[in-house]
Amino acid sequence: xxxxxxxxxxxKQYENGEVVTKILHGLxxxxxxxxxxSIMGPSGSGKSTLMHILGFLDTLSEGTxxxxxxxxxxxxxxxxxxxxxxxxxxxxxxxxxxxxxxTLENVMLPLLYTKISKKDRIKKATDLLNQVGLGHRLDYxxxxxxxxxxxxxxxxxxxxxxxxxxxxxEPTGNLDSKSGLQVxxxxxxxxxxxxxxIILVTHEKYTAEHAERIITLKDGLIESDRAVxxxxxxxxxxxxxx
Numbered sequence: 162x163x164x165x166x167x168x169x170x171x172x173k174q175y176e177n178g179e180v181v182t183k184i185l186h187g188l189x190x191x192x193x194x195x196x197x198x199s200i201m202g203p204s205g206s207g208k209s210t211l212m213h214i215l216g217f218l219d220t221l222s223e224g225t226x227x228x229x230x231x232x233x234x235x236x237x238x239x240x241x242x243x244x245x246x247x248x249x250x251x252x253x254x255x256x257x258x259x260x261x262x263x264t265l266e267n268v269m270l271p272l273l274y275t276k277i278s279k280k281d282r283i284k285k286a287t288d289l290l291n292q293v294g295l296g297h298r299l300d301y302x303x304x305x306x307x308x309x310x311x312x313x314x315x316x317x318x319x320x321x322x323x324x325x326x327x328x329x330x331e332p333t334g335n336l337d338s339k340s341g342l343q344v345x346x347x348x349x350x351x352x353x354x355x356x357x358x359i360i361l362v363t364h365e366k367y368t369a370e371h372a373e374r375i376i377t378l379k380d381g382l383i384e385s386d387r388a389v390x391x392x393x394x395x396x397x398x399x400x401x402x403x
Contacts, residue, residue, distance in 0.1 A: 171224035195355030199369035202378035250319030254331035289317040309340025346395035
């Protein structure tokens with residue numbers, strides 16, 4: 162596999178007048194294309210800040226960050242926006258769906274600013290909703306969906322631009338255990354062919370162990386970076402095997 166992300170001595174701080182708040186204190190790690198990696202840590206560890214930087218939603222203060230061999234610090238705002246639109250898919254704990262739009266419209270949303278025809282946008286979104294088991298919910302509004310269904314819609318939306326990497330930020334945080342397992346199984350299935358890299362951000366060890374590797378943060382530093390030896394795998398019946 163080739164390198165997707167290369168980070169060296171990454172630091173992040175926020176300045177408010179004379180007040181400087183240091184969040185990340187020099188992180189160094191690589192992520193290969195096709196990897197399923199969890200970034201784990203308690204609240205305040207810096208994991209969300211790191212995700213925002215890796216997903217082009219924020220910038221680093223010091224250090225280097227290469228994405229597919231490109232130095233992100235040298236990209237213009239337009240280039241960053243293009244990378245964010247075409248290389249990254251996001252899945253958030255709160256789903257972030259538009260309540261006044263249908264399931265199909267929510268998944269189509271990232272395609273509105275592309276050159277893809279409306280007919281092809283509809284087909285692509287429909288195919289993805291079928292892939293996540295929601296082909297029978299195309300015309301439903303989010304208010305009529307369960308939490309697990311909303312998250313599957315969010316995953317379909319994250320996939321619609323064929324991203325290199327999907328960032329899943331606490332994707333099971335608002336779900337019951339059965340729905341959470343369905344979402345984790347879907348993420349594992351998506352990663353199985355190594356077409357999509359998955360970066361899962363979570364504070365839960367159990368959820369993190371669905372990945373192949375865990376980077377643990379504490380107080381803005383990498384506490385450990387290890388392969389998962391007893392990986393959690395959700396089976397077809399939403400039970401767990403190790």
